[in-house]
Amino acid sequence: MAKSSQEVSRFDAKSTIRDEEASSTSAILGKKPLTFPENPGAPKESKARVISIVNQKGGVGKTTTTINLGAALAELGRRVLLIDFDSQASMTSGLGISKPAIDEQHGSIWHLLNDLNEDVRGTILKSSVPGLDFIRGHYDLAGADSRFASEIAKELMLRKILAPILTSYDDILIDCSPSLGTLTVNALTASDGVIIPMECEFFAVLGLQLVTTTIEKIKAAINPHLEVYGILATMFERKTAHSKDVLELISGQFPDLLLDTVIARTVRFSESTVKGQPITTFASSSAGANSYRRLARELIVRGGAN
Numbered sequence: 001m002a003k004s005s006q007e008v009s010r011f012d013a014k015s016t017i018r019d020e021e022a023s024s025t026s027a028i029l030g031k032k033p034l035t036f037p038e039n040p041g042a043p044k045e046s047k048a049r050v051i052s053i054v055n056q057k058g059g060v061g062k063t064t065t066t067i068n069l070g071a072a073l074a075e076l077g078r079r080v081l082l083i084d085f086d087s088q089a090s091m092t093s094g095l096g097i098s099k100p101a102i103d104e105q106h107g108s109i110w111h112l113l114n115d116l117n118e119d120v121r122g123t124i125l126k127s128s129v130p131g132l133d134f135i136r137g138h139y140d141l142a143g144a145d146s147r148f149a150s151e152i153a154k155e156l157m158l159r160k161i162l163a164p165i166l167t168s169y170d171d172i173l174i175d176c177s178p179s180l181g182t183l184t185v186n187a188l189t190a191s192d193g194v195i196i197p198m199e200c201e202f203f204a205v206l207g208l209q210l211v212t213t214t215i216e217k218i219k220a221a222i223n224p225h226l227e228v229y230g231i232l233a234t235m236f237e238r239k240t241a242h243s244k245d246v247l248e249l250i251s252g253q254f255p256d257l258l259l260d261t262v263i264a265r266t267v268r269f270s271e272s273t274v275k276g277q278p279i280t281t282f283a284s285s286s287a288g289a290n291s292y293r294r295l296a297r298e299l300i301v302r303g304g305a306n
Helices: 062-075 090-094 099-103 109-114 139-147 154-168 182-190 202-206 208-221 242-253 267-275 287-301
Strands: 049-053 080-085 132-135 171-176 193-199 227-236 258-264
Touching: 049 062, 049 182, 062 080, 062 090, 062 132, 062 171, 062 193, 062 227, 062 267, 062 287, 080 090, 080 109, 080 154, 080 182, 090 099, 090 267, 109 139, 109 154, 139 182, 154 171, 154 182, 171 182, 182 208, 193 202, 193 208, 202 208, 202 242, 208 227, 227 242, 227 287, 242 258, 258 287, 267 287
Parallel strands: 049 171, 049 193, 080 132, 080 171, 193 227, 227 258
Antiparallel strands: none
């Protein structure tokens, strides 16, 4: 027997959102369209804006966002540095570094944390994208909580590491681990702002309050200038109504924080990771690449990037 309309799950319901509409919250929710200048202009500050990409939940697009937002900012003429602050080192491999190279401690962010007198400039690597540099991660970052448990002012380590190069870049993006431990506290302490990627899935919304509460604690206790630059809806699924429902829920709870740019789910992101390239070079004309270019322009317009 066919199901009645009341018995059809919202998870099975079909969306009427067209592909070209899936790049912005305003279009998906039927609001007034927003546009951002194709050329936002030259960076306004001589000191880098440091941005942490944070969520305690894994698999929400933190690494994808760090790499591709960084590449999109570099396309706009920004000098960008990425930092792999996750023990999985996914960002490092996503930029074409092989596993044997990741195994080497020297030259990694883990090496810098363990020797604060080491010159950070000697660890910076060039990516395949002009203007986009990075510092690779290391698997031993997984032991940071126990390694630095007794360290004095342990939350200030990354801030000290970055201090000598703040005038060498316009934007520094930190790919944080899926936890709210020592590494994430370090990243938030060193940052001017935060982007929170959030999968368009109901249970992901439930953990959002924990992230924002942690950010407020860091702001109150250590870093009073820390701001949330925005919540980024990721893995938006065009084919079901559930993603739209989640977007409406986030918009209702965090109307001032939800970014207008939406990152829709596409196999192109996985393909570009395998190739060790940002999607902006691997599939330059794809919807995913253009979404991150739009995000870069939105971030600049909103004051979250130089």
